[in-house]
Amino acid sequence: xxxxxFQPVIGLEVHAQLLTRSKLFSSAGVAFGAAPNTHTTPVCLxxxxxxxxxxxxxxxLAVRAGLALExxxxxxxxxxxxxxxxxxxxxxxxxxxYEFPICEWGGITLEVAGKRVQIRRIHxxxxxxxxxxxxxxxxxxxxxxxxxxxxxxxxxxxxLRSADxxxxxxxxxxxxxxxxxxNDGNLEEGSFRCDANVSIMKKGAKEYGTRCxxxxxxxxxxxxxxxxxxxxxxVEVIEGGGVIVQETRLFDVARGETRSMRSKEDAxxxxxxxxxxxxxxxxxxxxxxxxxxxxxxxxxxxxRRYVEQLKLTEYDAGVLTADRELSELYERCLAPVGDxxxxxxxxxxxxxxxxxxxxxxxxxxxxxxxQFAALLHAIESGEISQNAGKEVFASMFASGAEPKxxxxxxxxxxxxxxxxxxxxxxxxLAANPKNVEGYRAGNTKLLGFFVGAxxxxxxxxxxxxxxxxxxxxxxxx
Amino acid sequence: xxxxxxxxxxxxxxxxxxSAVEATQACLDQIAATDDKVGxxxxxxxxxxxxxxxxxDARSTRxxxxxxxxxxxxxxxxxxxxxxxxxxxxLSGFVPPHDATVTARLKAAGAxxxxxxxxxxxxxxxxxxxxxxxKTHNPYALDRTPGGSSGGSAAAVAARQCFGSLGTDTGGxxxxxxxxxxxxxxxxxWGRVSRSGVVAFASSLDQVGPFGRTVRDAALxxxxxxxxxxxxxxxxxxxxxxxxxxxESGVQGLKVGLPREYFVEGMDPExxxxxxxxxxxxxxxxxxxxxxSLPHTRHALAVYxxxxxxxxxxxxxxxxxxxxxxRTEGAKQLLELYQRSRAEGFGPEVKRxxxxxxxxxxxxxxxxxxxxxxxxxxxxxxxxxxxxRDVDVILSAASPTCAWPLGEKLDDPLAMYLMDVLTLPCNxxxxxxxSVPTAKSSKGLPIGAQFxxxxxxxxxxxxxxxALERERDLCTWSPxx
Numbered sequence: 023x024x025x026x027x028f029q030p031v032i033g034l035e036v037h038a039q040l041l042t043r044s045k046l047f048s049s050a051g052v053a054f055g056a057a058p059n060t061h062t063t064p065v066c067l068x069x070x071x072x073x074x075x076x077x078x079x080x081x082x083l084a085v086r087a088g089l090a091l092e093x094x095x096x097x098x099x100x101x102x103x104x105x106x107x108x109x110x111x112x113x114x115x116x117x118x119x120y121e122f123p124i125c126e127w128g129g130i131t132l133e134v135a136g137k138r139v140q141i142r143r144i145h146x147x148x149x150x151x152x153x154x155x156x157x158x159x160x161x162x163x164x165x166x167x168x169x170x171x172x173x174x175x176x177x178x179x180x181x182l183r184s185a186d187x188x189x190x191x192x193x194x195x196x197x198x199x200x201x202x203x204x205n206d207g208n209l210e211e212g213s214f215r216c217d218a219n220v221s222i223m224k225k226g227a228k229e230y231g232t233r234c235x236x237x238x239x240x241x242x243x244x245x246x247x248x249x250x251x252x253x254x255x256x257v258e259v260i261e262g263g264g265v266i267v268q269e270t271r272l273f274d275v276a277r278g279e280t281r282s283m284r285s286k287e288d289a290x291x292x293x294x295x296x297x298x299x300x301x302x303x304x305x306x307x308x309x310x311x312x313x314x315x316x317x318x319x320x321x322x323x324x325x326r327r328y329v330e331q332l333k334l335t336e337y338d339a340g341v342l343t344a345d346r347e348l349s350e351l352y353e354r355c356l357a358p359v360g361d362x363x364x365x366x367x368x369x370x371x372x373x374x375x376x377x378x379x380x381x382x383x384x385x386x387x388x389x390x391x392x393q394f395a396a397l398l399h400a401i402e403s404g405e406i407s408q409n410a411g412k413e414v415f416a417s418m419f420a421s422g423a424e425p426k427x428x429x430x431x432x433x434x435x436x437x438x439x440x441x442x443x444x445x446x447x448x449x450x451l452a453a454n455p456k457n458v459e460g461y462r463a464g465n466t467k468l469l470g471f472f473v474g475a476x477x478x479x480x481x482x483x484x485x486x487x488x489x490x491x492x493x494x495x496x497x498x499x
Numbered sequence: 500x501x502x503x504x505x506x507x508x509x510x511x512x513x514x515x516x517x518s519a520v521e522a523t524q525a526c527l528d529q530i531a532a533t534d535d536k537v538g539x540x541x542x543x544x545x546x547x548x549x550x551x552x553x554x555x556d557a558r559s560t561r562x563x564x565x566x567x568x569x570x571x572x573x574x575x576x577x578x579x580x581x582x583x584x585x586x587x588x589x590l591s592g593f594v595p596p597h598d599a600t601v602t603a604r605l606k607a608a609g610a611x612x613x614x615x616x617x618x619x620x621x622x623x624x625x626x627x628x629x630x631x632x633x634k635t636h637n638p639y640a641l642d643r644t645p646g647g648s649s650g651g652s653a654a655a656v657a658a659r660q661c662f663g664s665l666g667t668d669t670g671g672x673x674x675x676x677x678x679x680x681x682x683x684x685x686x687x688x689w690g691r692v693s694r695s696g697v698v699a700f701a702s703s704l705d706q707v708g709p710f711g712r713t714v715r716d717a718a719l720x721x722x723x724x725x726x727x728x729x730x731x732x733x734x735x736x737x738x739x740x741x742x743x744x745x746x747e748s749g750v751q752g753l754k755v756g757l758p759r760e761y762f763v764e765g766m767d768p769e770x771x772x773x774x775x776x777x778x779x780x781x782x783x784x785x786x787x788x789x790x791x792s793l794p795h796t797r798h799a800l801a802v803y804x805x806x807x808x809x810x811x812x813x814x815x816x817x818x819x820x821x822x823x824x825x826r827t828e829g830a831k832q833l834l835e836l837y838q839r840s841r842a843e844g845f846g847p848e849v850k851r852x853x854x855x856x857x858x859x860x861x862x863x864x865x866x867x868x869x870x871x872x873x874x875x876x877x878x879x880x881x882x883x884x885x886x887x888r889d890v891d892v893i894l895s896a897a898s899p900t901c902a903w904p905l906g907e908k909l910d911d912p913l914a915m916y917l918m919d920v921l922t923l924p925c926n927x928x929x930x931x932x933x934s935v936p937t938a939k940s941s942k943g944l945p946i947g948a949q950f951x952x953x954x955x956x957x958x959x960x961x962x963x964x965x966a967l968e969r970e971r972d973l974c975t976w977s978p979x980x
Contacts, residue, residue, distance in 0.1 A: 064597060068817040070590065071577050071599055071696040075732050103813055105860075107837055114816020162833075164821070293860035295869060298702035298810060299694075300732050 028222040028260075030253045031230050032188050033180035036195060037173045038205040039149070039213035040083045045170035046148045047074030047117065052172075054211055058165035066169045068112030073299050080172045083204040084124050084146050085305060085313040087174055090202045090320055091141055091195075093128030095313070098304055099145075101297035106290045109164045110151035118147035118175075120294045124303060130194050131322070132187060139191050140179040146303075149173050174204070180219065180230065185249035189242050192216060197321040201346045209240050218249055221266070222256045231256070232266040236280055238273050248273035252280050324349060332362035341370050347384035348377070358395035368398075372412055376419045388422030389415075397425040404485045410434040436485040440492065443476075443484060447492055450475045462499040469493060500525045502977060505662040505716035509564045512555075519552035519567030522662070523611050526569040530613070530660045533980045538635040539645075539655035541574050543614035544581055551611040558609070565723045566609030571664040573652045574615040575622055576707065577696040578602050581612075585698045586620045586630040589818045589825045589844030599696025600731065601665060601707050601724045608723045613661050616651030620846045621815065622672055622700045624648050625918040628909055629848040636905070638978035639681060639945055643902035646676030646918075649710070653680040656710045658980055663720045664710045669700050670803055671897070671922025673708045674934035678897035678947025681936045681973060683717045683964065684710050688955045689929035690735035692721075693728030701810035702733075704803075704926040713974050714935060714965040718742035721957065737955050745958055750966040751785035753959070756890035760796035761921055766899040773938035773946045774896050780970050781894070781963065791890060793882040798875050799924040804916060805859045805872035806927070811849075812856030818844060851912065880928040883951075892963045893951040896921055897934035901944035921949065931957045935964040936973035945973075 044051055048065035064072040088095050102120035123145035130139050149171040154163040176195065182188045196214055199205035207214050221233035236252055239245045251273070256266055270289075271280040319327070321343045328339035343349045348369070356365045377384060397418065401411040406429055417428040429435055437443060450472060451458055461468040472493050477484050500522065503511070511517050527545050534540050548569060555567035577583050577595040579602075584590040598606065605612065619629040627635045627650025635650045637643040638658040645654040649666025653676035656664050666673040668686035677684025686708045697707055709720030722742050728734040757778055762771050778788045820826035820840030827839035845853070859868035886893060899921060908915045925932040930951050937948035948967060952960040968974065 067822055069595070069823070070583070070585070070593070070698045070817070071595070071694075073695045073731050073733075075730060105813060105816060107816065107819060109819075109821050109833070112817060112822060114819060115813055291862045293813075293857065293862075293865070295809060295813070295860055295865075298733070299699075 025254070025257050027225055028253075028257055029225050029227070030183060030249075031180045031221045031223060031233075032182035032184075032249060033219040033233075034178045034182065034188060034191065035217045035219070036176040036192070037215040038087075038176065038199050040080055040172040040174060040204055041206060042077060042079045042083065042172055044077055046077055046080055046146070046172035048170055050170065053167065054213075056167055058163070059167060061167040062169065066112065066166055068114070074117060074297075076300065076303070077172065080146060081124075081303065081305065081309065082313065084144065084174060085309060086202050086316055087199060087204045088125030088128065088144050089313050089317055090198050091125070091128040091130065091144065091176070093125035093141060093144060095125055095305055095310055096122065098122070098302050099124040100302050101300045102294045103297050104292045104294055106292060108150070108153070109162065110153045110166070110169070112151070112166060112169060116148055116150065117297055117300070119145035119303075124305070130191055130198070132190050132194070133322070134190055135187060137181075139181040139187075142177045142179050144174055144176045147173050147175055180221075185246045185253070188218060188249055189246050192242065192245065194322065197344075201318060201321050209242070212240065215240070216245060218245065218252075220249055220252045220256070222253060222260070232268050234266065234268065234280070235270045236273055237270060237283065244273060244275055247278055248280060251278060255280065318346075321346070328362075332366075334362060334366050338366045338370060341374070342366060345384060348374070351384040351387065354391045355394045358391055359398055364398065372415055376416065380419070387419065389418040390422075393418055393422075393425055400425055400429065404436060404438055404487055405429065406434050406436055407482070407486065410436070435483070437480055437483050438485040438488055440488065443488055443492055446476055446479050446484070447472075447489070447496060450479065451496060458497065461497050469497070472497070501529050501659040503662075504713045504974065505568055505711055505719060506564075506713065508662050509568055509719070512567045513561060519555035519611060520549060522567065523548050523552035523569045523613070526613055526661050529658070533638075533658050533660060536636060536641055536980045537638050537654050537658045537660070538633050539616050539651045539658060539660060540571070540613075541584065541586070541615045541617050541632055541651065542582060544612065547581065548611050548613045551606070555609050555611065562607070562609035563723070564719050565605065567611060568609075568663065569611040569613050569661050570605065570720070571613050571616050571652060571655045571661040572602065573618050573649050573664070573666045575618060575667050575698045575700075576602055576665060577698070578612065578615065581615065583615065583698070584632065585622070586618045586632055587845065587849065588631045589841075590698075591825065593823055595696070597696060600693035600728045602696065604724050605665075610723065616649070616655050616664060618651055619648035619672075620849050621698065621811070622648040622667055622669055623811070623848050623852055625671070625675060625915050626903075626905070626908065627651060627676070628905065629846055631846050634905065636980075637680060637902045638980045639943070640902055641980060642904055643944070644679065644905050646679035646898065646902065648672040648676075649684075650676045652710050653677055653682055653684065656680070656682045656712060657978055659977065662712075663716050665707055665720070665724070666710055667697060667700070667705055667707050668922075668926065669704045669706075669807060670919045670926050673710065674897045674922050674932055674947070674949055675918060677710060677934040678936075678949070679902040679945060681945035681947075681976060681978075682710050682712055683714050683933065683935050683968075684708065685717045685721060685933040685957070685961075686925065686931065687721060687725065687957055688735070688931045689926075690733055691737070691931070691955065691957070692724050693731040693734045695728055695730035695734075699814040701807040702814060703810060704807055706926070714961055714968050715743060715746055717933065718746060718961050735955070740958055742958060742961055745962050746965045748962060749784060750781050750963055753781070753786045753892065753963060754890040755781055755786045755788045755963065756791035756886055756893045757788060758791050758793045758796065758886070758893055758895060760793050761895035763899055763920060765917070766896065767901060767940075769938075769940050770896045770899065770901070770946050774894065774948060777937045777948045777967055778894055780967060784966050784970070786963075786966075788894075789890065791886050791893070793879075793886060793924070795875065795878045795882050796924055799879055799927060800916065800920050802872045802875045802879065802927060803919070803923045804855065805868050806876065808852040808856030809859045809869050810856065812853045812860065815845075815849070815853055820844070848912070876927050879924055883924075883928045883930060887953050891952075892960055894963075895949045895951070897947040897949035898922075901940050901942070901946060925951050930954060931960055933960050933964055935968055936976075937967060937971055939973070939976065
């Protein structure tokens with residue numbers, strides 16, 4: 023048997039940090055990279071008598087995320103305590119949602135396979151602190167800045183069948199969360215974290231195999247590598263006559279393999295029970311309506327609209343909608359122009375190039391949609407050439423200058439005066455009698471030579487369209 | 500002066516007949532004279548108290564009836580800058596950075612905080628004997644317990660060391676010591692008073708409440724601490740009435756229920772008789788007394804001793820030796836740090852309850868214990884809902900026995916747990932309850948009557964208790980420690 027005889031089965035748990043200014047249950051600020059233990063209150067520190075008070079902004083963001091992921095939003099959900107002893111968990115328990123999460127049964131549709139991956143639940147919970155091992159030799163230091171940072175845990179059904187599907191699911195999920203403004207999508211800083219449950223079964227089998235949970239997956243690349251490595255390990259173990267043991271495994275990036283972290287026997291008994299310090303979480307009809315109203319067009323829907331209504335290619339639509347700000351700038355620039363394909367070409371070409379080079383965000387560009395439209399009009403009307411247009415745009419991009427001012431100051435306007443053009447053409451024809459003869463004898467390819475010669479003589483400022491027309495007329499036998 | 504009630508002192512302060520400093524000094528003198536025998540206080544903050552008293556005297560306008568009144572706080576209640584231990588070695592030396600909301604409210608009302616009173620360790624106990632720090636004696640019989648867990652707060656008021664105090668009540672820890680010490684003790688409705696800044700024992704049951712020598716004193720203190728607190732999400736957004744307005748309006752037409760399940764086996768017959776006598780007194784004053792049934796009462800003790808330890812095992816997980824409190828010396832491993840810090844820092848009763856609670860919540864037992872206990876809790880609550888369709892208040896004893904000799908039940912946890920049997924159903928249902936002195940036993944020991952009311956109807960139980968108090972006049976019965 024080989025890998026092709028097996029069917030991998032994958033489910034994902036994503037922890038996404040919510041974009042709030044303060045923590046889930048305390049007024050302490052949320053900050054990445056601050057000096058250790060400077061963003062804490064007695065609530066974060068688990069001091070005696072300190073009680074959690076819900077940050078309402080979190081509910082707003084969770085509702086919006088749930089709606090964007092097509093979930094049912096539960097009118098009433100409940101907080102629970104999850105117990106374990108660890109120095110970065112000051113209370114000895116984490117406040118999370120267990121039996122009754124805020125969102126249930128949504129999903130994401132994969133573009134490639136066109137299949138629906140179900141989201142079983144989304145719940146809100148507080149993040150733990152960080153234990154720093156051996157920063158000082160022989161000591162573990164504890165930084166509680168991150169304690170109580172609000173997280174969404176988004177749990178998929180085991181509907182994914184390959185590492186590629188898993189990565190695609192995660193990319194779409196991240197796009198959605200970023201585009202509705204609940205998460206910054208940063209895997210490296212850990213604000214979008216993923217655990218993968220991986221198992222394999224024989225093709226055609228009905229029952230899933232034993233699963234292992236993979237942790238420490240901090241990039242899309244590592245997620246793919248880790249899942250593929252784990253699938254390969256399962257195949258090898260089973261083919262060797264062994265059995266997979268349910269356990270939590272860590273991906274070792276350097277070795278490209280997973281290794282055991284803790285077995286099921288070591289698994290904690292979390293002793294969940296409802297949090298008596300918090301009333302049940304109620305989502306009102308009004309909050310739900312506000313959530314719906316606040317929902318922007320999601321990246322996938324926007325991409326479909328670009329293909330179906332604007333008649334862009336899948337590729338163009340994909341590039342333009344990958345970044346919410348870019349697509350918004352595109353639409354603002356498209357409005358006064360109207361030609362979706364032409365504007366898309368500019369965006370995929372010059373606009374993207376200059377954005378990348380300068381590091382400017384699409385929302386912060388200096389040029390206005392009106393200036394952009396004026397530039398395209400100048401090219402369309404023949405006032406400037408396509409190439410001159412790129413030069414004008416670079417100036418507009420850098421300084422926000424008006425295109426007509428750039429054209430004037432740089433002398434980029436094309437010569438469209440028929441008289442002036444005819445004068446140059448006559449000189450060129452007179453200087454090249456053999457080629458004139460050749461053309462008239464049927465070698466029409468020589469037209470390019472004449473155009474080039476005229477342009478050269480005019481230092482590139484001749485209107486190529488007019489030059490062509492005039493040349494063709496004059497060269498008629 | 501110290502024989503006056505809080506209300507009388509307050510009136511005298513208002514008329515400037517005496518000063519807050521004089522009142523405070525009188526309390527400090529009484530503490531100095533009596534506390535080596537009573538042992539009510541763990542810490543006396545004489546300087547802080549006198550400073551607060553001076554500030555009160557300096558105010559041109561009084562902040563209210565508590566301005567300048569010396570009071571004491573159970574050592575479960577955080578006091579900024581003043582050590583708060585919960586009666587445990589685990590928190591020995593812990594100085595909180597903030598006041599509890601109730602502390603802050605008393606200070607804002609001008610009250611003078613004399614110090615912190617003794618209690619069972621983390622409020623777990625019924626005799627104040629599980630305190631890791633000292634023994635407290637009943638001022639009316641020094642060889643006997645003051646009850647618990649708020650024994651220090653009850654004894655301090657009884658011994659005229661302060662004019663009122665605050666305790667916490669999770670299963671009777673205010674009402675039972677009030678009954679044993681001949682004072683009034685009120686456990687408000689769950690949610691009536693903020694728990695923010697109060698060391699948690701069992702969050703769904705805990706509630707802060709006052710001790711006073713009179714019903715009016717308790718009502719005035721409750722007035723000072725009640726109401727919604729943004730720092731406690733479970734504090735109720737319910738209007739706070741004037742708790743003293745209807746105190747003297749009597750019990751004409753009031754329907755009083757006597758639950759037959761509260762006359763329990765093993766109860767002191769003198770106490771049972773005193774409660775029936777109390778019912779007659781109320782009847783004579785115009786109340787309608789009827790016998791009622793609360794059929795699930797017999798399960799309350801079992802339910803309580805699953806839920807309270809379960810929540811305690813969770814609430815006490817934070818005492819791990821990492822950030823504050825006791826930390827063992829020389830631990831090499833993390834697990835060793837936890838195990839030794841907790842083994843050294845907690846006393847036997849606390850350990851017993853942590854183990855009980857951890858067991859009740861653990862996989863495989865969770866449904867049989869915790870979930871089932873919650874279901875029965877609902878039935879107990881419904882018993883009360885049903886009863887309060889017919890009656891306005893429920894009358895019973897607050898404790899099945901009078902104060903017992905110190906040490907008597909110390910080796911018998913079950914006998915100790917039985918002391919809460921009449922008070923803890925009220926906590927399970929979240930209702931208000933109070934204990935008011937109603938008799939003196941043949942041995943000269945105090946007997947208290949308990950009134951239970953509808954949620955957020957403290958006004959009615961205060962009124963009923965006041966009617967009984969007026970007939971009994973036990974508040975002038977002073978101990979002589």
